[in-house]
Amino acid sequence: MKTAANIVSILVAGVVLGLVFREFRKPKAATGPGPGEVVYQPDVAPGEEPTASKEEMDVPEVVRLDSPPLLNHFELIERSGKPISTDDLKGQPYVLSFFFTTCPSICPQQNQRIQKLQDEFAGQPIRFVSITCDPEKDTPEVLTEYAARYGADKEQWLFLTGELDYIRQIGVDMFRQPIAKGFHTEKLVLVDAEGNIEGMYVQTEPVHMEKLREAMRSMIEPK
Known part of the structure; x- marks a missing residue:
């Protein structure tokens, strides 16, 4: 009986070892x-x-718009206290963004990237337009102090404020971006010299930022 039991144990062990060996010989699954x-x-x-x-x-x-925006004109107050409208912006392309001055993370990073663009395109016929989504706090005086942190040129980089409901309408109806008090997307909108939206670029994506630079250069380089 003991011999038979030993034989059975040997056979079972052989089967188990055979299965383990087969598993090791299997090709590894592709993981990408x-x-x-x-x-x-x-x-x-x-x-x-x-x-x-x-x-x-x-x-x-x-993002490219596949249909005309519902709103094609706006007028807001710049940090200087001067009204700025889309008519004033025509004649030069501009990069538009939404932000608010008390934002702790996304907005500072976003505006640092815009600052780099401003430095790169300094003196070029292109503007940067930043619209607050917390206008109750972001008065022209507050925007003036905030803009100074980023060395924002008064002519090339504009900071705009107004009524929140109107700013929300501008975001949704003109730029297809949801806006609420203290809320905005991470997209930068490139608008051409005629006021047409060329595209929307995610500012946290390096590939998008390089594409944005290329599009900006193509708009201002002599044809």
């Missing part, structure tokens, strides 16, 4: 490309070099 690895795009022919990394492939497309 790692960080920084190149992803081959569907439109790249065999033998051609791909042009995008995995990070770039994951970036959402720049």
Whole structure:
């Protein structure tokens, strides 16, 4: 009986070892490309070099409007106290954004990126327009102090305020962006010299920021 039991134990052990060995021989399942690895795009022919990394492939497309905005004109108060309207902005392209001065994180980062754009395009025929979404606190005096933190040029980088309901209407009806008190998106809107919206760029995406720079250059370079 003891011999039979030993034989059975040996056979069971052999089966178990065989199964374990087969598992090790199985090819590993694909887990996808790692960080920084190149992803081959569907439109790249065999033998051609791909042009995008995995990070770039994951970036959402720049938003383009497929229909005219419901609102095509606004007038707000600049930090200088001067009224500024879309008619005043025509003749030069501009990059528009929403923010509020007491924002602890997103707005400072966003305005630092705009500051870099201002420095890069200093003296060029392009403006930056920042509209507060907390106008009750962000008076012209507060905006003046806030703009100074970023070295905002008084002519090239405008800071606008007004009534919240009106600003909310501007955001939704003109720029397709939800606006509430102390709430806004992370998108920068590029508007051409005629007042048409060229596209909306996510300021936290490096790929979008580079595309924005390219679009800005194309608008101001001589044809």
